Amino acid sequence: MQVVVINYDKIGLKVGLEIHQQLSSEKKLFCNCKTELFKGEPETTFLRRLRPTQSELGQIDPAAFFEFQKGTQVLYEIERETSCLVEMDEEPPHNLNPEALKAALTISLMLNAEPVDEIHIMRKIVIDGSNTTGFQRTSIVSLGGVAEILGKSVSIQHVGLEEDAARKMGEDSRVLKYRIDRLCIPLVEIATSPVIKTPQQAQEVAFAVGRILRATNMVKRGLGTIRQDLNISIRDGALVEIKGVQELELISLVIENEAQRQLSLLRIRDELRRRNVKENEIGDDFVDVTSVFDNTKCKVVKAAIKDGKKVYAVRLPKFSGFLKEELTPGLRLGTEMADRARFWGHCGGIFHTDELPAYSITKEEVESLRLIMDAKEDDAVVFVAEETENAWDALKAVTLRAREALAKVPEETRTAKPDGTTRYMRPRPGAARMYPETDIPPIQISAEYLRNLRKNLPELPEKKMQRLTRDYKLNRKLAREILDSEFIKLFEEIVNQSKVSPTFAIVFLTETLKALKRDGIEVEKVSNQQLSELLRQVGAGRIAKEATSDIIVWLSKHKEADVTESIDALGLGMLSLTELQVIIDNTIRENHSLLAARGDKAFGILMGILMKQLRGRVEAKRLSEIVKKKLSKLK
Amino acid sequence: MTEKLLGYKGKALHFLKEVEAEVGDTIRVSKGKGTYEGVLIPRSEFSDGNHVVIKLKNGYNIGILVTQETKIERVGAGQKPTFSTSPLPKQQEELPEVTILSTGGTIASRVDYRTGGVRPALNANDLYSIVPELSEIATIKAEILYTVFSENITPKHWIKLAKEIAKNIKEGVAGIVVAHGTDTIGYTAAALSFALQNIPVPIVLVGSQRSADRPSSDAATNLIGAVTVASKAPFAEVVVAMHRTTSDKAIALHRGTKVRKCHTSRRDAFKSINTLPLAILEDGELRMLTQDYQRRNPKREVIVKPSFNEKVALVKFHPGLNRGVIDWYLDQGYEGIVLEGTGLGHVSSQCFATLRRAIAENCLVAMTSQCIWGRVNMNVYDTGRDLIKIGVIPLGDMLSETALVKIMWVLAQTKSVDEAKKLLAKNVTHEVSDRTVYQDYER
Structure with missing residues (x-):
């Protein structure tokens, strides 16, 4: 891949930041548990299923509905100090923690945002298991606002107060594992307008906002206590939401990579069009090609077939060569397809002809695969070894991604990796994911309360x-x-x-x-x-x-x-002047001939001997003053 | 207050009326410090009349204080907050037929702006559209009998429900499911156990502890369990189907006369008292925990005795209870009193005179224990022996709630006190047992 310096102004980069900061309140947002995480084994676990629901406008989030249809279950791990029935969704939430509210309002005022008159807690549907309820309790505390950053003002869209989600501990086939100690820890969310124009500026804004947050002394510190989501778009590209950037230092790199990824996708789109690839030629004709791999040496495919799974393939007309095209370092169009297949098909991954023969899949196997699939030289073939239903879901996701490659940069939610690259996480959820949390009455913010806060702002x-x-x-x-x-x-x-x-x-x-x-x-x-x-x-x-x-x-x-x-x-007590003088006098006496012989260098030698003996019990500066005096008397 | 401005009152209502805004419209609210635009959202009627609630473009709701300087504009008509239900799944004719009778409660509820809480859904089909899996278990006939919070249910509702169930049983359905609020589901289950005897098929009461509007609700799992049991369980008894543990894993089937809500909010709030549940449903498999049950037999003729005498009271004894409370019931002509005594079945000797009066006035007085677990035994202490001598009837290990329902039923079956006593002593529908084994308390 060519590395070129991107002119962000020219490509119309727009970035909005969503900074999520854990508050250091003693208790959680809607209950009285400690805001700490537990180590070691959980005390007990419980298993749940989440079912998508209708919002007040009667719409259902498609990704959420899909997860449900897949029969996904969630295993929650708990421990008594860090969670109670509220986090388990076995008891209604208590009232909003006033300490957390005070912190969110303080932060609002420091960012010059205008607190709303009445806070309404909302349920934001999140059905990936990270919330036992199936929604995150969240609210807008204030709107508008301007942060002054290095002489430039950055407009703030809103400051929110919400509960943190459970921690994901792992996943096996249809069971997701979460630990609910982190659930319900208060978070403030600061969302900037999408007005940031360069990766560097985004990082500076994040740093500056971070400093304001810390200035309140009401926020937690340490890894995982602050997380950035980035909303990134370029002209002709798409709005992509990148979640979970944990290190501020990574922000600019993540944005650079995303801009590059979108540019690469646009370039690939143009090349595909030049090759005259047609959207309607990419069909969902999935073929059982298990027989090709009857005697395969490829461990993954072999194990799958042994488990009774099948190998299904699909032909991507004229796509040969594009799947190995690098978008950003380590990320190819094939990777994007594989990630989609993993999400929708719960499969381990995909194989495609752009990277074969490899993984012990032979040239002969590839040839017979191409033959069965009726693939011409410039066609690509993608296959998965999975149970039929998952395999089809995976391949459907692949063909959809192939058609998208022809049309546009897809809008999606991606997750940030520690190396600054991003991977597909899920489709961007629609807007209709919120409805009122009716178990908590609206909270009115009095002018009097705000006046007091303003007076005592950090x-x-x-x-x-x-x-x-x-x-x-x-x-x-x-x-x-x-x-x-x-x-x-x-x-x-x-x-x-x-x-x-x-x-x-x-x-x-x-x-x-x-x-x-x-x-x-x-x-x-x-x-x-x-x-x-x-x-x-x-x-x-x-x-x-x-x-x-x-x-x-x-x-x-x-x-x-x-x-x-x-x-x-x-034994590091400071020596008194008398003690010091005795030690110095003794040392001079013991080394008298040596010191006399070295003349001007005597000071350095004496200091060396003394410091070795007295380090930590006397200030070097003080010692040298006394030594100088003593030596001058000697002369 | 109109539907168009649901929940609004006072100043806010006045402002909104002035610009002819309706719930669902897009409005713009300007104040000195800012301008907010969004969809007008209904307001909870328990909230004040000084705020207007709008849904911002990002989905969040905020409340804006209306003052003299506030300006409201109606920017455009919007989508009204309505519920669209997904189409009903296709019914498979060859599956057993199950009737779902809805009485209200959390199993069929959605967000309600009137109260700011949850409210029962508008029709029983909602159950079906929310849980399409049901179409693979049974063909469903859904019917709304009434829509009341379970705390508002009275013996009159039991009667109507019993008759409706009997009608459906006679039409030959494979089983009945009753969707019911959890607060008093145990009472209704006991009432149906007495009112409907010799039943040929299962009658399954079901509720949920988390409202059906949320993804984590137990409503669907419980309902699927209830319909499964109604359609194919080998027993023909009145049971309550609810979560066995906090996990969405197993459904416990509790006998209608032995079940009690033991927790205010947990999914596994329902416990069989002094016995194990009748059966457990897990992974689609039903496991009976006893062989002592009435088998399913479609040919059996249901006996319908749907009458209850409401002049029966349940009195919980506590230190310092004023016996005048019991006198008041007698003055009101009450014909039965269930005492929820302490320990093995005791009340203070202060109450003795009033209890003597009750019995002299042909009021049936029976004793249960507020310990919940265990059976009363009034031979151990003097107080117990005195109470027996006075004529208080010990009810063994019967739940006090079940005892209340049973005496209501008994006193509607006969006018004779002697007959009533005989009926009370009889184990009609597993409401009492003569032995308690160790594990019954563990579970």
Whole structure:
């Protein structure tokens, strides 16, 4: 594939962001469970089926209906601390968590969005099993809004408050596995208008919104607590929704890839048309070709036939060569067809002649396949080894995708992979997926309540940035580092209440802790209170800066221990002036001849010997001052 | 209030009327701070009259406070909020015929804007269109008998229901399914057990704990189970068909006289008390848990005794119960009182005088236990012995709700107190058993 630099302006790129951030409220959105995830084995499980329903306008989501017809079942895993009957859909939801509502409104006001007068909780039909009810409870808290980002304003469509979904733990044939600890954790959703024009800008907006969210101190941190959905389109392309980008750093790459994918699909469309491929020539004539593979060496096909499954094939007229066309790195038109087949046919994948012979499928097998299918040289043949019903569903999905390749870029929902590529997830759901959650009465937001919130809004990140650089005499890089970290609040407390140097505190709270974590130290076990105490002691001159790393290592292994205990345990107490002078005098005496012989270099040698002995018990700067004085007296 | 502006009142109603907007129309609401456009949505009648609810283009509803500065425009006529039902599946003539009688309740309900809650569906065909699988089990005859919340059901409804079932049985159907709200389904099941005896085919009452409008509803699984049982179960008894556990896996068939709703919201709220369920339906297979049941026999003639005496009360004893409560019933001419006593079947000696009065006035007084599980035994303590001496009749391991229904029925079958006592002592339809085995409590 040719890698070319894309002119995003020219291709009419439009991106809208939907940022989903978990709130750090103590309890869940509609019940009083902890907002935590459990590790280890579930306490128990239960099995459900979800049936599509009519909305108030009488329409059914086609993908949802299809899943149901397939007889898909969902196995839910539970544990008592993190879920109750509400998450199990065995008890009606309780009232909306006021702590979460306050957070969502605070965020709204910080983004200059206008809170609605009355919040209506909606049921958004989601029938993939990720919600035990078959819908996600969601609401719009405010509309409009403008985020100021690097001097540009980005308009915000709405701020929503909704429940997080259950975690998918796996899938085997017709049973999906979900864990419901995450279900019902409060999420705010911030949706920008589709006004973002470049991948870079999208990433910057996401970062800036992320900073505003964190500035509230009401949001969770860490992997999986913030997820971005991207709505991407290019001119002549299609609106594609990409779900679940977990790393902010991936956003620009995902958008670049998607723009490239749509461009590639448009190019393939034009080439197919040039080859004079006709939509009505791509038929659903599926042929049982099991006999071709009677003696196959291909393990997958062999195992399927042994299980009583059949091999079905379909001919794609004049498609030869197109299925192996790369759209973005690692993604071919054949991959797109395979993903569709997997979704609709619940099959493991497809085989196609563009990639054969391979996978132990021989040239002879391909030839007899082509013969049975009456395939000409420029035709492609696709086949699957599956139970008849699934095989047909899979091949129907393939031929539909082939016809779409001729017509347009299909509108669809895709899922983001950790490498920045995306894969087909499901068709884009229609708009009629929402109806009112009647178990929760509408919530009115009083003007009085909003006035109070407005008065006490957290400082906006840009303002805070200015204040940090000014008040603590920090450069922008250091200020940014602490601002982006989880310790900004702690930092200000410590620095305002002790004499520790702001620069040291920042380096310690960001780089030192990160480095220790990289080395396998469980720094998250050290509490904020311990961190604070440690830095205060440094400020008070009772702990040497050089000793802080060792103390963190010790604290990480001694839960709830005192910082003073660590000093004693590690023998890192600061030396008094008298103690120091005795040690220095002794050292000079012991090394007297050596020092005398080296003249001017004596200082460096002496410092080396002393630091080896005293690291962590004296500030290097202080030591050098005393040593200098002593040496000058010697002369 | 009109249908066109369902649920609106006060200021909001006034504003909407002024621009002749109707529910379903697209309207634009402008206020100082912004303009909102969307489809006008009905308002719950329990909500205030100061907000207009619209559905935005993205599907969300929001409520907008109407003030003096609010301007509402009607932008265009929209789609009205109606329910379109999918076409009924084709019926296969060779399958057994099952009658579904609908009484209302959650198994046949949809979102209702009138109350902001769920409300029964408009016709029994809804059941069928929502659950097309039924067409592969039986040919369905669906009929709405009434549409009432189950808490509004009275003995008069039982009578009408019993007669309708008898009529259908006589027409030769393979089984009857009664869709019923879960709150009082146990009472109705007990009533039908007494009113319809010697039945040739199963009578299956079914409900749901999650409304049928949601994807996770238990309504469909329960209904499919009920129709399966009605069409092919080997027994001919009145049963309640509901989830056995929280999973959509097995349906428990509880005897109509032994079943009780034991949880406010769980799918498996229904339990057989002091016995195992009659049968379990799992993966389409029906497993009988006892051999002591009445076999299906289409030739058997149903005996219909659909009458109930409503002058019967159920009184739960509690510390400090004022015996005047019981006196009031007697003053009102009540002919039967079921006491839900403590433990083995006790009430305070404070009540003795009133109970003596009741019996002297030919009121039938019987004892059940508020323990729910276990049987009463009034020979163990003095209080029990005193009550027996007074003439209170112990009812063994009968559920207090079943006892209420039974005495209502008994007192409608005979005017003679002696006859009534004889009938009360008789085990008419498995409402009482003479032994309880250990596992009956476990389950």
